[in-house]
Amino acid sequence: MTEGATAEGPETSPPAPTMPEYKGAPLDAERGPGLGCFWIQVVLLVALLVITPLSVVWAAPSWLSAALLILSLVLLFFVGQTMIFLLRLVAADRRSRRRPLRPDARQTVGQLEDSATPPSPEDEAELRRLILGVVRGERPWQELRDHGLTIHEGPPFDDIHVPAGIPSPEVSLEDLLTGLRAVTLRPQDLRMWAFVVLAGPSDFGDITDSAFGDQVVSLLHDAAFPGVDPAVIRSRFADLDAVRNSDEDHSIAE
Numbered sequence: 362m363t364e365g366a367t368a369e370g371p372e373t374s375p376p377a378p379t380m381p382e383y384k385g386a387p388l389d390a391e392r393g394p395g396l397g398c399f400w401i402q403v404v405l406l407v408a409l410l411v412i413t414p415l416s417v418v419w420a421a422p423s424w425l426s427a428a429l430l431i432l433s434l435v436l437l438f439f440v441g442q443t444m445i446f447l448l449r450l451v452a453a454d455r456r457s458r459r460r461p462l463r464p465d466a467r468q469t470v471g472q473l474e475d476s477a478t479p480p481s482p483e484d485e486a487e488l489r490r491l492i493l494g495v496v497r498g499e500r501p502w503q504e505l506r507d508h509g510l511t512i513h514e515g516p517p518f519d520d521i522h523v524p525a526g527i528p529s530p531e532v533s534l535e536d537l538l539t540g541l542r543a544v545t546l547r548p549q550d551l552r553m554w555a556f557v558v559l560a561g562p563s564d565f566g567d568i569t570d571s572a573f574g575d576q577v578v579s580l581l582h583d584a585a586f587p588g589v590d591p592a593v594i595r596s597r598f599a600d601l602d603a604v605r606n607s608d609e610d611h612s613i614a615e
Contacts, residue, residue: 399443406440409433489530492562496536498543501550502557510561514553515587521560531564534574537581538605541598548591555584576601 413429488508494500506512511522537558544554559581568574580601584594 394443394446396447399440399447402436402440402443406433406436409436485528489528492528492530493532493536495554495561496532496540496558496563498540498547498554502554502561505557505561512553512557519553519556519560519585519587521557523562527562529562529564531566532558532568533566534568534571534577537568537577538602541577541580542602545591545595545598548595551584551591551594552587552589553585555581559585573601573605 409429409432413426413433416426416429491500491504491508495502495505502512508527509524510527511520513520540554540558544551559578565578569578580594580597583589583597584591
């Protein structure tokens with residue numbers, strides 16, 4: 362048995378991370394400028410940016426001021442190219458490592474999600490019922506916080522973070538209409554409910570493929586806007602609901 366092999370089979374080293382392309386070839390840190398070169402370029406550029414306008418104040422020959430200006434522009438170009446190269450190196454290193462350097466550093470969001478235990482089938486079914494219940498206005502949206510969703514109410518702005526493992530049940534147009542009928546009667550909940558429905562773990566499917574569905578989703582967007590008047594949303598929804606009921610009555614009559 363050769364060295365580097367075990368009873369189970371030969372040892373395999375992890376594949377090398379794929380490096381991004383730079384100027385048509387895989388990025389190679391040894392072939393480009395380093396951090397020291399970058400700082401030298403920056404110092405020279407700052408010096409030229411100071412000396413160039415001073416040459417005009419000191420009444421230096423015009424050709425000298427022009428030469429300093431051209432040299433500043435050329436150096437600015439090289440500083441930009443070096444910065445792009447170094448940023449690509451940093452991005453490639455993070456892509457291959459994806460973890461903090463310090464052992465006592467706080468875990469990243471990706472690490473927290475990777476270490477999270479996926480919900481059981483029973484928990485996932487309950488989550489789907491809860492999400493649909495929130496969309497239909499039957500359950501308060503605050504219950505989603507008990508299942509790991511982070512929902513921040515503004516100011517300065519509303520924000521929501523849906524952790525990995527949360528299902529996204531498909532929502533029907535009837536679910537949205539049922540929710541609007543219920544929540545427009547609770548104006549204090551209307552704005553945040555509309556925001557959670559739009560930004561939360563729900564799949565609208567092909568609702569916006571129809572003109573009426575697109576109008577309903579547009580109404581939801583307006584309802585989620587800060588400072589919206591709930592009475593205006595309630596009036597607009599009543600008009601939409603009346604149009605839908607009229608179309609259904611017309612279809613039945615035909």
